[in-house]
Amino acid sequence: MLWWVLAAMAFIMAAGYFVSRRVWLAFSLSLGAILFTGALAFQLSNSKLLSDMGALAFAGDEEVLLIAHVVHEGEIREAGFGGVRQSVDLETESISRGARTIAVTTGVRLGIYGKESDQEYEADNSRVSMRPFRYGERLCFSTKLRPPRNFANPGAFDYRGYLAEHGVFVLASTKVANIEVLPGFVGSRMERWRQSIHRSIVRKIHGSWKAEDAALIDAAVVGESAFITPSTRTDFQRSGTYHILVVSGMNVSILAFVVFFVMRRLRISDLLASLFTVLLAVGYAFVTDVGPPVWRAVLMLT
Known part of the structure:
Protein backbone atom coordinates (compact mmCIF):
# COMPACT_ATOMS: atom_id res chain seq x y z
CA MET A 1 0.00 0.00 0.00
CA LEU A 2 2.87 2.34 0.82
CA TRP A 3 4.41 1.73 -2.59
CA TRP A 4 1.22 2.86 -4.35
CA VAL A 5 1.30 6.11 -2.36
CA LEU A 6 4.97 6.74 -3.10
CA ALA A 7 4.53 5.95 -6.80
CA ALA A 8 1.52 8.27 -7.12
CA MET A 9 3.35 11.11 -5.34
CA ALA A 10 6.44 10.63 -7.52
CA PHE A 11 4.41 10.77 -10.72
CA ILE A 12 2.50 13.85 -9.53
CA MET A 13 5.71 15.72 -8.71
CA ALA A 14 7.28 14.68 -12.00
CA ALA A 15 4.20 15.85 -13.90
CA GLY A 16 4.39 19.19 -12.12
CA TYR A 17 8.05 19.53 -13.08
CA PHE A 18 7.52 18.78 -16.79
CA VAL A 19 4.21 20.63 -17.24
CA SER A 20 5.96 23.78 -18.51
CA ARG A 21 8.68 21.91 -20.43
CA ARG A 22 7.14 18.90 -22.12
CA VAL A 23 3.37 18.89 -22.00
CA TRP A 24 2.99 15.44 -23.54
CA LEU A 25 5.29 13.93 -20.91
CA ALA A 26 3.47 15.73 -18.08
CA PHE A 27 0.18 14.41 -19.43
CA SER A 28 1.53 10.84 -19.53
CA LEU A 29 2.84 11.15 -15.98
CA SER A 30 -0.54 12.46 -14.85
CA LEU A 31 -2.23 9.38 -16.30
CA GLY A 32 0.29 7.24 -14.43
CA ALA A 33 -0.52 9.06 -11.18
CA ILE A 34 -4.23 8.41 -11.76
CA LEU A 35 -3.46 4.73 -12.37
CA PHE A 36 -1.52 4.36 -9.12
CA THR A 37 -4.17 6.28 -7.18
CA GLY A 38 -6.83 3.93 -8.53
CA ALA A 39 -4.76 0.91 -7.52
CA LEU A 40 -4.41 2.38 -4.02
CA ALA A 41 -8.16 2.97 -3.79
CA PHE A 42 -8.83 -0.60 -4.93
CA GLN A 43 -6.50 -2.05 -2.31
CA LEU A 44 -8.02 0.11 0.42
CA SER A 45 -11.53 -0.97 -0.55
CA ASN A 46 -10.49 -4.63 -0.42
CA SER A 47 -8.95 -4.12 3.02
CA LYS A 48 -12.14 -2.49 4.26
CA LEU A 49 -14.22 -5.29 2.75
CA LEU A 50 -12.21 -7.94 4.60
CA SER A 51 -12.54 -5.95 7.82
CA ASP A 52 -16.29 -5.52 7.39
CA MET A 53 -16.78 -9.24 6.76
CA GLY A 54 -15.12 -10.12 10.08
CA ALA A 55 -18.54 -10.43 11.74
CA LEU A 56 -19.35 -13.42 9.52
CA ALA A 57 -17.19 -15.50 11.86
CA PHE A 58 -20.05 -15.17 14.37
CA SER A 188 -22.87 12.84 12.20
CA ARG A 189 -25.19 15.67 13.20
CA MET A 190 -25.59 16.63 9.55
CA GLU A 191 -26.60 13.09 8.60
CA ARG A 192 -29.15 13.04 11.42
CA TRP A 193 -30.53 16.33 10.08
CA ARG A 194 -30.70 14.88 6.56
CA GLN A 195 -32.58 11.79 7.66
CA SER A 196 -34.95 13.94 9.70
CA ILE A 197 -35.78 16.03 6.61
CA HIS A 198 -36.22 12.87 4.55
CA ARG A 199 -38.54 11.41 7.17
CA SER A 200 -40.62 14.60 7.31
CA ILE A 201 -41.08 14.59 3.53
CA VAL A 202 -42.23 10.95 3.59
CA ARG A 203 -44.73 11.71 6.35
CA LYS A 204 -46.07 14.69 4.40
CA ILE A 205 -46.53 12.53 1.30
CA HIS A 206 -48.40 9.86 3.26
CA GLY A 207 -50.58 12.50 4.84
CA SER A 208 -51.59 13.87 1.43
CA TRP A 209 -52.20 10.72 -0.64
CA LYS A 210 -53.63 7.25 -0.24
CA ALA A 211 -51.21 4.56 0.91
CA GLU A 212 -50.74 2.95 -2.53
CA ASP A 213 -50.22 6.28 -4.29
CA ALA A 214 -47.95 7.56 -1.52
CA ALA A 215 -45.72 4.49 -1.83
CA LEU A 216 -45.17 5.19 -5.54
CA ILE A 217 -44.51 8.90 -4.94
CA ASP A 218 -42.05 8.04 -2.15
CA ALA A 219 -40.01 5.86 -4.48
CA ALA A 220 -40.15 8.11 -7.54
CA VAL A 221 -39.52 11.43 -5.79
CA VAL A 222 -37.36 10.85 -2.70
CA GLY A 223 -36.02 7.34 -3.30
CA GLU A 224 -37.89 5.73 -0.38
CA SER A 225 -38.93 2.24 -1.49
CA ALA A 226 -39.85 0.86 1.93
CA PHE A 227 -43.59 1.01 1.23
CA ILE A 228 -43.47 -0.61 -2.22
CA THR A 229 -45.21 -3.99 -1.98
CA PRO A 230 -43.63 -7.05 -3.64
CA SER A 231 -46.56 -7.34 -6.06
CA THR A 232 -46.18 -3.71 -7.17
CA ARG A 233 -42.45 -4.15 -7.58
CA THR A 234 -43.00 -7.27 -9.69
CA ASP A 235 -45.58 -5.52 -11.89
CA PHE A 236 -43.20 -2.67 -12.68
CA GLN A 237 -40.34 -5.08 -13.36
CA ARG A 238 -42.41 -7.18 -15.75
CA SER A 239 -43.64 -4.10 -17.62
CA GLY A 240 -40.09 -2.79 -18.02
CA THR A 241 -40.91 0.46 -16.20
CA TYR A 242 -39.20 -0.19 -12.88
CA HIS A 243 -36.78 2.67 -13.58
CA ILE A 244 -39.68 5.04 -12.83
CA LEU A 245 -39.48 4.00 -9.18
CA VAL A 246 -35.75 4.77 -8.95
CA VAL A 247 -34.42 8.26 -8.35
CA SER A 248 -31.81 9.02 -11.00
CA GLY A 249 -30.24 11.86 -12.91
CA MET A 250 -33.48 12.25 -14.84
CA ASN A 251 -35.15 13.55 -11.68
CA VAL A 252 -32.48 16.21 -11.35
CA SER A 253 -32.87 17.27 -14.99
CA ILE A 254 -36.66 17.57 -14.67
CA LEU A 255 -36.34 19.55 -11.45
CA ALA A 256 -33.71 21.87 -12.93
CA PHE A 257 -35.72 22.47 -16.13
CA VAL A 258 -38.95 23.31 -14.29
CA VAL A 259 -37.29 25.58 -11.71
CA PHE A 260 -35.16 27.44 -14.25
CA PHE A 261 -38.10 27.85 -16.67
CA VAL A 262 -40.40 29.22 -13.95
CA MET A 263 -37.78 31.64 -12.66
CA ARG A 264 -37.07 32.94 -16.14
CA ARG A 265 -40.81 33.43 -16.70
CA LEU A 266 -40.77 35.53 -13.53
CA ARG A 267 -38.10 37.68 -15.23
CA ILE A 268 -35.37 36.73 -12.80
CA SER A 269 -31.86 37.15 -14.20
CA ASP A 270 -29.99 34.20 -15.68
CA LEU A 271 -27.36 34.35 -12.93
CA LEU A 272 -29.83 34.21 -10.03
CA ALA A 273 -31.99 31.60 -11.77
CA SER A 274 -28.98 29.39 -12.44
CA LEU A 275 -27.65 29.79 -8.91
CA PHE A 276 -31.01 28.95 -7.34
CA THR A 277 -31.46 25.95 -9.65
CA VAL A 278 -28.05 24.53 -8.77
CA LEU A 279 -28.58 25.05 -5.03
CA LEU A 280 -31.97 23.36 -5.22
CA ALA A 281 -30.48 20.42 -7.15
CA VAL A 282 -27.72 20.04 -4.55
CA GLY A 283 -30.32 20.09 -1.77
CA TYR A 284 -32.38 17.46 -3.60
CA ALA A 285 -29.36 15.17 -4.00
CA PHE A 286 -28.50 15.67 -0.32
CA VAL A 287 -31.99 14.75 0.90
CA THR A 288 -32.49 11.72 -1.36
CA ASP A 289 -28.97 10.35 -0.73
CA VAL A 290 -29.34 7.94 -3.65
CA GLY A 291 -25.69 8.00 -4.64
CA PRO A 292 -23.46 8.64 -7.67
CA PRO A 293 -26.17 8.86 -10.39
CA VAL A 294 -27.85 11.88 -8.80
CA TRP A 295 -24.62 13.60 -7.76
CA ARG A 296 -23.20 13.06 -11.24
CA ALA A 297 -26.24 14.81 -12.72
CA VAL A 298 -25.81 17.66 -10.23
CA LEU A 299 -22.14 17.98 -11.19
CA MET A 300 -23.03 18.12 -14.88
CA LEU A 301 -25.69 20.73 -14.15
CA THR A 302 -23.18 22.84 -12.24
Whole structure:
Protein backbone atom coordinates (compact mmCIF):
# COMPACT_ATOMS: atom_id res chain seq x y z
CA MET A 1 0.00 0.00 0.00
CA LEU A 2 2.87 2.34 0.82
CA TRP A 3 4.41 1.73 -2.59
CA TRP A 4 1.22 2.86 -4.35
CA VAL A 5 1.30 6.11 -2.36
CA LEU A 6 4.97 6.74 -3.10
CA ALA A 7 4.53 5.95 -6.80
CA ALA A 8 1.52 8.27 -7.12
CA MET A 9 3.35 11.11 -5.34
CA ALA A 10 6.44 10.63 -7.52
CA PHE A 11 4.41 10.77 -10.72
CA ILE A 12 2.50 13.85 -9.53
CA MET A 13 5.71 15.72 -8.71
CA ALA A 14 7.28 14.68 -12.00
CA ALA A 15 4.20 15.85 -13.90
CA GLY A 16 4.39 19.19 -12.12
CA TYR A 17 8.05 19.53 -13.08
CA PHE A 18 7.52 18.78 -16.79
CA VAL A 19 4.21 20.63 -17.24
CA SER A 20 5.96 23.78 -18.51
CA ARG A 21 8.68 21.91 -20.43
CA ARG A 22 7.14 18.90 -22.12
CA VAL A 23 3.37 18.89 -22.00
CA TRP A 24 2.99 15.44 -23.54
CA LEU A 25 5.29 13.93 -20.91
CA ALA A 26 3.47 15.73 -18.08
CA PHE A 27 0.18 14.41 -19.43
CA SER A 28 1.53 10.84 -19.53
CA LEU A 29 2.84 11.15 -15.98
CA SER A 30 -0.54 12.46 -14.85
CA LEU A 31 -2.23 9.38 -16.30
CA GLY A 32 0.29 7.24 -14.43
CA ALA A 33 -0.52 9.06 -11.18
CA ILE A 34 -4.23 8.41 -11.76
CA LEU A 35 -3.46 4.73 -12.37
CA PHE A 36 -1.52 4.36 -9.12
CA THR A 37 -4.17 6.28 -7.18
CA GLY A 38 -6.83 3.93 -8.53
CA ALA A 39 -4.76 0.91 -7.52
CA LEU A 40 -4.41 2.38 -4.02
CA ALA A 41 -8.16 2.97 -3.79
CA PHE A 42 -8.83 -0.60 -4.93
CA GLN A 43 -6.50 -2.05 -2.31
CA LEU A 44 -8.02 0.11 0.42
CA SER A 45 -11.53 -0.97 -0.55
CA ASN A 46 -10.49 -4.63 -0.42
CA SER A 47 -8.95 -4.12 3.02
CA LYS A 48 -12.14 -2.49 4.26
CA LEU A 49 -14.22 -5.29 2.75
CA LEU A 50 -12.21 -7.94 4.60
CA SER A 51 -12.54 -5.95 7.82
CA ASP A 52 -16.29 -5.52 7.39
CA MET A 53 -16.78 -9.24 6.76
CA GLY A 54 -15.12 -10.12 10.08
CA ALA A 55 -18.54 -10.43 11.74
CA LEU A 56 -19.35 -13.42 9.52
CA ALA A 57 -17.19 -15.50 11.86
CA PHE A 58 -20.05 -15.17 14.37
CA ALA A 59 -22.73 -16.27 11.90
CA GLY A 60 -24.55 -19.47 12.74
CA ASP A 61 -27.23 -20.97 14.96
CA GLU A 62 -25.76 -19.65 18.20
CA GLU A 63 -27.01 -16.31 19.52
CA VAL A 64 -24.66 -13.38 19.99
CA LEU A 65 -24.98 -10.14 21.91
CA LEU A 66 -24.68 -7.18 19.58
CA ILE A 67 -23.99 -3.53 20.41
CA ALA A 68 -24.47 -1.26 17.40
CA HIS A 69 -25.76 2.13 16.35
CA VAL A 70 -28.29 3.07 13.68
CA VAL A 71 -26.82 4.44 10.44
CA HIS A 72 -29.96 4.30 8.28
CA GLU A 73 -33.46 4.60 9.65
CA GLY A 74 -36.34 2.39 8.59
CA GLU A 75 -40.09 2.78 8.34
CA ILE A 76 -42.64 0.85 10.38
CA ARG A 77 -44.73 -1.33 8.06
CA GLU A 78 -47.40 -3.95 8.40
CA ALA A 79 -46.27 -7.56 8.60
CA GLY A 80 -48.12 -10.84 8.46
CA PHE A 81 -50.54 -12.08 11.12
CA GLY A 82 -51.36 -8.62 12.41
CA GLY A 83 -47.79 -7.70 13.25
CA VAL A 84 -45.52 -4.81 12.33
CA ARG A 85 -41.92 -4.76 11.20
CA GLN A 86 -39.08 -2.33 10.71
CA SER A 87 -35.78 -2.67 8.87
CA VAL A 88 -32.79 -0.57 9.96
CA ASP A 89 -29.13 -0.58 8.97
CA LEU A 90 -26.65 -0.70 11.84
CA GLU A 91 -22.92 -0.35 12.31
CA THR A 92 -21.61 -2.70 14.97
CA GLU A 93 -19.47 -1.64 17.90
CA SER A 94 -18.90 -5.03 19.54
CA ILE A 95 -20.06 -8.63 19.29
CA SER A 96 -20.16 -11.02 22.24
CA ARG A 97 -20.55 -14.79 22.29
CA GLY A 98 -20.25 -16.39 25.67
CA ALA A 99 -17.21 -14.93 27.43
CA ARG A 100 -15.69 -13.72 24.18
CA THR A 101 -16.20 -10.07 23.17
CA ILE A 102 -14.47 -8.39 20.27
CA ALA A 103 -14.73 -4.92 18.75
CA VAL A 104 -16.01 -5.31 15.20
CA THR A 105 -17.11 -2.60 12.79
CA THR A 106 -19.38 -3.92 10.07
CA GLY A 107 -22.76 -3.22 8.50
CA VAL A 108 -25.81 -5.17 9.67
CA ARG A 109 -29.33 -5.04 8.28
CA LEU A 110 -31.65 -5.74 11.20
CA GLY A 111 -35.27 -6.80 10.84
CA ILE A 112 -37.30 -5.82 13.91
CA TYR A 113 -40.67 -7.47 14.54
CA GLY A 114 -43.49 -6.74 16.94
CA LYS A 115 -47.21 -7.23 17.47
CA GLU A 116 -50.01 -5.12 18.83
CA SER A 117 -51.06 -7.76 21.32
CA ASP A 118 -49.45 -11.10 22.02
CA GLN A 119 -48.95 -13.16 25.16
CA GLU A 120 -45.30 -13.45 24.25
CA TYR A 121 -44.99 -9.67 24.53
CA GLU A 122 -47.31 -9.29 27.50
CA ALA A 123 -45.90 -11.98 29.78
CA ASP A 124 -44.87 -9.30 32.26
CA ASN A 125 -48.28 -7.54 31.99
CA SER A 126 -46.78 -4.73 29.91
CA ARG A 127 -47.21 -4.08 26.22
CA VAL A 128 -44.10 -3.52 24.15
CA SER A 129 -45.08 -1.55 21.08
CA MET A 130 -42.99 -0.92 18.01
CA ARG A 131 -41.17 2.41 17.97
CA PRO A 132 -39.01 3.92 15.24
CA PHE A 133 -35.29 3.72 15.89
CA ARG A 134 -33.53 6.89 14.84
CA TYR A 135 -30.13 7.62 13.37
CA GLY A 136 -27.31 7.60 15.93
CA GLU A 137 -29.17 5.60 18.60
CA ARG A 138 -27.13 2.85 20.26
CA LEU A 139 -28.84 -0.52 20.56
CA CYS A 140 -28.04 -3.71 22.46
CA PHE A 141 -29.80 -6.99 21.66
CA SER A 142 -29.35 -10.73 21.21
CA THR A 143 -29.69 -12.20 17.75
CA LYS A 144 -28.41 -14.79 15.30
CA LEU A 145 -26.26 -13.50 12.48
CA ARG A 146 -26.47 -14.87 8.95
CA PRO A 147 -24.75 -13.93 5.69
CA PRO A 148 -26.86 -12.67 2.78
CA ARG A 149 -27.19 -15.16 -0.04
CA ASN A 150 -28.12 -15.11 -3.68
CA PHE A 151 -30.29 -17.53 -5.57
CA ALA A 152 -28.37 -19.37 -8.27
CA ASN A 153 -30.90 -18.58 -10.98
CA PRO A 154 -29.40 -17.14 -14.20
CA GLY A 155 -29.87 -13.39 -14.30
CA ALA A 156 -31.17 -13.26 -10.73
CA PHE A 157 -30.81 -10.10 -8.68
CA ASP A 158 -27.42 -9.85 -6.95
CA TYR A 159 -28.79 -9.26 -3.47
CA ARG A 160 -25.46 -9.84 -1.76
CA GLY A 161 -23.69 -7.37 -4.02
CA TYR A 162 -26.50 -4.84 -3.57
CA LEU A 163 -26.14 -4.98 0.21
CA ALA A 164 -22.35 -4.77 -0.01
CA GLU A 165 -22.63 -1.57 -2.05
CA HIS A 166 -24.65 -0.13 0.83
CA GLY A 167 -22.12 -1.30 3.43
CA VAL A 168 -24.20 -4.24 4.69
CA PHE A 169 -22.52 -7.65 5.02
CA VAL A 170 -24.58 -9.42 7.71
CA LEU A 171 -28.30 -9.96 8.26
CA ALA A 172 -30.08 -10.32 11.59
CA SER A 173 -33.55 -10.18 13.11
CA THR A 174 -35.00 -9.76 16.58
CA LYS A 175 -38.15 -8.79 18.45
CA VAL A 176 -38.64 -5.22 19.54
CA ALA A 177 -38.98 -6.42 23.15
CA ASN A 178 -35.40 -7.72 23.06
CA ILE A 179 -33.84 -4.37 22.16
CA GLU A 180 -32.29 -2.15 24.81
CA VAL A 181 -31.55 1.44 23.87
CA LEU A 182 -28.20 2.51 25.31
CA PRO A 183 -27.27 6.08 26.22
CA GLY A 184 -25.22 8.17 23.84
CA PHE A 185 -25.24 9.24 20.20
CA VAL A 186 -22.92 7.95 17.47
CA GLY A 187 -22.76 9.55 14.05
CA SER A 188 -22.87 12.84 12.20
CA ARG A 189 -25.19 15.67 13.20
CA MET A 190 -25.59 16.63 9.55
CA GLU A 191 -26.60 13.09 8.60
CA ARG A 192 -29.15 13.04 11.42
CA TRP A 193 -30.53 16.33 10.08
CA ARG A 194 -30.70 14.88 6.56
CA GLN A 195 -32.58 11.79 7.66
CA SER A 196 -34.95 13.94 9.70
CA ILE A 197 -35.78 16.03 6.61
CA HIS A 198 -36.22 12.87 4.55
CA ARG A 199 -38.54 11.41 7.17
CA SER A 200 -40.62 14.60 7.31
CA ILE A 201 -41.08 14.59 3.53
CA VAL A 202 -42.23 10.95 3.59
CA ARG A 203 -44.73 11.71 6.35
CA LYS A 204 -46.07 14.69 4.40
CA ILE A 205 -46.53 12.53 1.30
CA HIS A 206 -48.40 9.86 3.26
CA GLY A 207 -50.58 12.50 4.84
CA SER A 208 -51.59 13.87 1.43
CA TRP A 209 -52.20 10.72 -0.64
CA LYS A 210 -53.63 7.25 -0.24
CA ALA A 211 -51.21 4.56 0.91
CA GLU A 212 -50.74 2.95 -2.53
CA ASP A 213 -50.22 6.28 -4.29
CA ALA A 214 -47.95 7.56 -1.52
CA ALA A 215 -45.72 4.49 -1.83
CA LEU A 216 -45.17 5.19 -5.54
CA ILE A 217 -44.51 8.90 -4.94
CA ASP A 218 -42.05 8.04 -2.15
CA ALA A 219 -40.01 5.86 -4.48
CA ALA A 220 -40.15 8.11 -7.54
CA VAL A 221 -39.52 11.43 -5.79
CA VAL A 222 -37.36 10.85 -2.70
CA GLY A 223 -36.02 7.34 -3.30
CA GLU A 224 -37.89 5.73 -0.38
CA SER A 225 -38.93 2.24 -1.49
CA ALA A 226 -39.85 0.86 1.93
CA PHE A 227 -43.59 1.01 1.23
CA ILE A 228 -43.47 -0.61 -2.22
CA THR A 229 -45.21 -3.99 -1.98
CA PRO A 230 -43.63 -7.05 -3.64
CA SER A 231 -46.56 -7.34 -6.06
CA THR A 232 -46.18 -3.71 -7.17
CA ARG A 233 -42.45 -4.15 -7.58
CA THR A 234 -43.00 -7.27 -9.69
CA ASP A 235 -45.58 -5.52 -11.89
CA PHE A 236 -43.20 -2.67 -12.68
CA GLN A 237 -40.34 -5.08 -13.36
CA ARG A 238 -42.41 -7.18 -15.75
CA SER A 239 -43.64 -4.10 -17.62
CA GLY A 240 -40.09 -2.79 -18.02
CA THR A 241 -40.91 0.46 -16.20
CA TYR A 242 -39.20 -0.19 -12.88
CA HIS A 243 -36.78 2.67 -13.58
CA ILE A 244 -39.68 5.04 -12.83
CA LEU A 245 -39.48 4.00 -9.18
CA VAL A 246 -35.75 4.77 -8.95
CA VAL A 247 -34.42 8.26 -8.35
CA SER A 248 -31.81 9.02 -11.00
CA GLY A 249 -30.24 11.86 -12.91
CA MET A 250 -33.48 12.25 -14.84
CA ASN A 251 -35.15 13.55 -11.68
CA VAL A 252 -32.48 16.21 -11.35
CA SER A 253 -32.87 17.27 -14.99
CA ILE A 254 -36.66 17.57 -14.67
CA LEU A 255 -36.34 19.55 -11.45
CA ALA A 256 -33.71 21.87 -12.93
CA PHE A 257 -35.72 22.47 -16.13
CA VAL A 258 -38.95 23.31 -14.29
CA VAL A 259 -37.29 25.58 -11.71
CA PHE A 260 -35.16 27.44 -14.25
CA PHE A 261 -38.10 27.85 -16.67
CA VAL A 262 -40.40 29.22 -13.95
CA MET A 263 -37.78 31.64 -12.66
CA ARG A 264 -37.07 32.94 -16.14
CA ARG A 265 -40.81 33.43 -16.70
CA LEU A 266 -40.77 35.53 -13.53
CA ARG A 267 -38.10 37.68 -15.23
CA ILE A 268 -35.37 36.73 -12.80
CA SER A 269 -31.86 37.15 -14.20
CA ASP A 270 -29.99 34.20 -15.68
CA LEU A 271 -27.36 34.35 -12.93
CA LEU A 272 -29.83 34.21 -10.03
CA ALA A 273 -31.99 31.60 -11.77
CA SER A 274 -28.98 29.39 -12.44
CA LEU A 275 -27.65 29.79 -8.91
CA PHE A 276 -31.01 28.95 -7.34
CA THR A 277 -31.46 25.95 -9.65
CA VAL A 278 -28.05 24.53 -8.77
CA LEU A 279 -28.58 25.05 -5.03
CA LEU A 280 -31.97 23.36 -5.22
CA ALA A 281 -30.48 20.42 -7.15
CA VAL A 282 -27.72 20.04 -4.55
CA GLY A 283 -30.32 20.09 -1.77
CA TYR A 284 -32.38 17.46 -3.60
CA ALA A 285 -29.36 15.17 -4.00
CA PHE A 286 -28.50 15.67 -0.32
CA VAL A 287 -31.99 14.75 0.90
CA THR A 288 -32.49 11.72 -1.36
CA ASP A 289 -28.97 10.35 -0.73
CA VAL A 290 -29.34 7.94 -3.65
CA GLY A 291 -25.69 8.00 -4.64
CA PRO A 292 -23.46 8.64 -7.67
CA PRO A 293 -26.17 8.86 -10.39
CA VAL A 294 -27.85 11.88 -8.80
CA TRP A 295 -24.62 13.60 -7.76
CA ARG A 296 -23.20 13.06 -11.24
CA ALA A 297 -26.24 14.81 -12.72
CA VAL A 298 -25.81 17.66 -10.23
CA LEU A 299 -22.14 17.98 -11.19
CA MET A 300 -23.03 18.12 -14.88
CA LEU A 301 -25.69 20.73 -14.15
CA THR A 302 -23.18 22.84 -12.24
